[in-house]
Amino acid sequence: MSLYEEVKVHGYEEFCKAVSDRKGKDIFAYFSGDKDADGNSWCPDCVKAEPIVRGEISHLPEGSVFIYCQVGQRDYWKNPNNDFKKTLKLSGVPTLLRYGTPQKLVEEECFKANLVRMMFTED
Amino acid sequence: MAAFFKSRHRWKRTSCFPILTRNLTGKYECDMVVIGGGSGGLACSKEAAVLGQKVAVLDYVEPSAKGTKWGLGGTCVNVGCIPKKLMHQAALLGTAVKDARKYGWKIKDPVSHDWETMAEAVQNHVRSLNWGHRVQLQDKKVKYLNVKGSLVDEHTVRGMTKSGKEFFLTAKNIVIATGGRPKYPTHIPGAMEHGITSDDIFWLKEAPGKTLVVGASYVALECAGFLTGIGQDTTVMVRSIALRGFDQQMAGLVTDYMQAYGTRFAWGCVPQRVDKLPSGALQVTWANTHTGREEMDSFDSVLWAMGRAPETKALGLDKVGVELNRDTGKIVVGADESTSVSSIYAFGDIGEGRPELTPTAIKAGRLLARRLAGQSTQLMNYDNVATTVFTPLEYGCVGLSEEEAVGRYGQDSIEVYHAFYKPLEFTVAERDASQCYIKVVCERGGEQRILGLHFTGPNAGEVTQGFAMGLRCGATLSHLKETVGIHPTCAEELTKVSITKRSGLDATTTGC
Numbered sequence: 207m208s209l210y211e212e213v214k215v216h217g218y219e220e221f222c223k224a225v226s227d228r229k230g231k232d233i234f235a236y237f238s239g240d241k242d243a244d245g246n247s248w249c250p251d252c253v254k255a256e257p258i259v260r261g262e263i264s265h266l267p268e269g270s271v272f273i274y275c276q277v278g279q280r281d282y283w284k285n286p287n288n289d290f291k292k293t294l295k296l297s298g299v300p301t302l303l304r305y306g307t308p309q310k311l312v313e314e315e316c317f318k319a320n321l322v323r324m325m326f327t328e329d
Numbered sequence: 330m331a332a333f334f335k336s337r338h339r340w341k342r343t344s345c346f347p348i349l350t351r352n353l354t355g356k357y358e359c360d361m362v363v364i365g366g367g368s369g370g371l372a373c374s375k376e377a378a379v380l381g382q383k384v385a386v387l388d389y390v391e392p393s394a395k396g397t398k399w400g401l402g403g404t405c406v407n408v409g410c411i412p413k414k415l416m417h418q419a420a421l422l423g424t425a426v427k428d429a430r431k432y433g434w435k436i437k438d439p440v441s442h443d444w445e446t447m448a449e450a451v452q453n454h455v456r457s458l459n460w461g462h463r464v465q466l467q468d469k470k471v472k473y474l475n476v477k478g479s480l481v482d483e484h485t486v487r488g489m490t491k492s493g494k495e496f497f498l499t500a501k502n503i504v505i506a507t508g509g510r511p512k513y514p515t516h517i518p519g520a521m522e523h524g525i526t527s528d529d530i531f532w533l534k535e536a537p538g539k540t541l542v543v544g545a546s547y548v549a550l551e552c553a554g555f556l557t558g559i560g561q562d563t564t565v566m567v568r569s570i571a572l573r574g575f576d577q578q579m580a581g582l583v584t585d586y587m588q589a590y591g592t593r594f595a596w597g598c599v600p601q602r603v604d605k606l607p608s609g610a611l612q613v614t615w616a617n618t619h620t621g622r623e624e625m626d627s628f629d630s631v632l633w634a635m636g637r638a639p640e641t642k643a644l645g646l647d648k649v650g651v652e653l654n655r656d657t658g659k660i661v662v663g664a665d666e667s668t669s670v671s672s673i674y675a676f677g678d679i680g681e682g683r684p685e686l687t688p689t690a691i692k693a694g695r696l697l698a699r700r701l702a703g704q705s706t707q708l709m710n711y712d713n714v715a716t717t718v719f720t721p722l723e724y725g726c727v728g729l730s731e732e733e734a735v736g737r738y739g740q741d742s743i744e745v746y747h748a749f750y751k752p753l754e755f756t757v758a759e760r761d762a763s764q765c766y767i768k769v770v771c772e773r774g775g776e777q778r779i780l781g782l783h784f785t786g787p788n789a790g791e792v793t794q795g796f797a798m799g800l801r802c803g804a805t806l807s808h809l810k811e812t813v814g815i816h817p818t819c820a821e822e823l824t825k826v827s828i829t830k831r832s833g834l835d836a837t838t839t840g841c
Contacts, residue, residue: 307456307460308453308456308457308459308460309460310460311464315464315468318468320467320468321464321467321468324463324464324467328463
């Protein structure tokens with residue numbers, strides 16, 4: 207009985223498809239470095255932020271979409287020309303954003319539960 | 330906001346903070362409530378919170394007559410400095426593109442401008458600033474309420490939400506930083522129904538087209554300037570003088586450049602009525618005080634830029650006894666931003682006699698927060714504040730105008746050094762530099778302390794900023810002349826001034 211839809215994607219193309227399939231919806235996206243087979247990401251900040259972001263997930267607005275996007279391996283991410291950096295203008299991981307708006311929390315900002323909750327609950 | 334209200338059923342005198350904590354003062358819910366979330370209000374509240382105060386900020390934007398509204402950040406961020414400078418830059422780039430051909434760039438004619446692309450980019454940046462402020466307030470633990478604030482008594486503020494719900498907040502100190510809004514000439518029929526102001530221009534969905542800008546304030550000239558630069562047919566209608574309060578010789582250079590640049594000026598004209606034609610265009614009728622005749626023309630847009638009025642009407646100030654200046658309607662304030670009520674402070678554009686500038690509001694707000702937190706006794710110094718008018722030919726200044734210096738010291742006690750110069754970049758571009766000019770107003774005797782410094786030219790803001798520090802340090806003419814210029818720049822011409830107005834000699838510089 208969840209208020210929101212969670213979508214898990216991997217890579218830029220899957221992300222874009224997930225977004226275009228849900229036009230008109232309030233889309234929140236969390237970008238993280240890829241996790242290995244044991245479920246550990248190469249990005250230490252992502253490891254730290256994920257439980258905090260997930261801790262606030264119950265505050266997502268009704269009918270919204272939460273896209274959990276693994277961006278790729280460390281090498282892919284370090285390349286300044288990767289699609290996430292070039293087209294989506296992401297500057298770091300983790301990034302939590304509200305698609306189509308300037309609302310964005312980057313890196314350490316994602317460690318702050320009150321900021322995450324603010325993004326999920328305010329207009 | 331929705332989550333915040335869900336758990337409350339009745340609202341009377343109740344704490345807005347979900348966690349009940351004993352605050353510093355014991356009997357008030359907050360140490361400080363700030364009404365107004367603009368440049369001043371945000372700086373003050375953030376500083377106070379960082380110093381350990383329990384602070385709430387109430388920000389609310391009453392939509393303009395045309396229905397335009399915006400987010401957190403106040404005038405500067407949403408309908409002032411920021412979008413203005415970006416659109417000014419858009420216009421300058423248009424000129425640069427034309428200059429570029431002379432520098433060898435192969436650019437096809439005609440070069441055209443798309444308003445929608447510019448507006449969207451500017452608006453997206455503004456929205457990112459709204460968000461940035463929101464994050465900062467949350468991060469610094471400032472309670473932010475998007476509600477209309479007003480005073481109930483000297484320690485109580487009433488908040489009214491968009492849906493009409495009301496609640497109360499008590500505070501040891503109340504700070505008013507509500508700023509101002511553009512004035513509409515309500516005595517002119519059709520003015521409000523058909524005209525727009527600076528509140529609207531940056532948020533228009535389409536280019537304003539053939540525009541009449543009424544007024545000759547820096548707002549009027551800056552708007553007219555960038556509109557001309559992006560290709561809109563623009564006329565400025567001036568009742569008497571341009572840039573009242575600024576050095577009038579410099580104001581003349583600014584408007585002369587604008588006229589040469591393509592902006593039309595209707596001097597000595599006073600609008601009388603605005604009617605909407607069946608075509609949708611606006612017909613403006615005005616009185617030409619020079620010819621004594623009535624004239625008219627049609628425009629796509631009419632932009633009123635005849636001054637700004639303080640946002641005090643809905644505050645309930647009279648009820649609480651806060652004294653206002655009878656002529657301006659602004660709040661009478663002391664050197665420490667205090668008002669006639671001991672627990673109430675006011676600063677920024679709302680303060681009588683204060684410069685209407687973002688940096689002074691920010692600084693004054695921070696110093697006020699420090700004083701109220703008991704961390705400092707330092708007062709804001711409003712002297713020698715540098716500013717720049719971002720017209721097509723920019724004008725930067727710090728200190729006194731020539732008229733002010735003459736008025737204060739007497740003509741015989743001041744010496745004015747001046748020079749007309751030509752920016753190097755204008756040479757290849759074959760641009761007219763007739764209005765590029767520098768003026769340094771000094772005391773005539775003694776050390777010849779610099780009283781005022783004026784510069785028209787490209788990047789005037791960048792040029793003037795450093796010299797403002799010089800004035801803060803009590804710079805004299807010798808300091809200026811002993812400073813080695815950076816070459817080749819426009820700024821270096823300031824270090825080379827030597828011709829005085831008094832000598833009557835030709836003030837045109839001759840190059841290296």
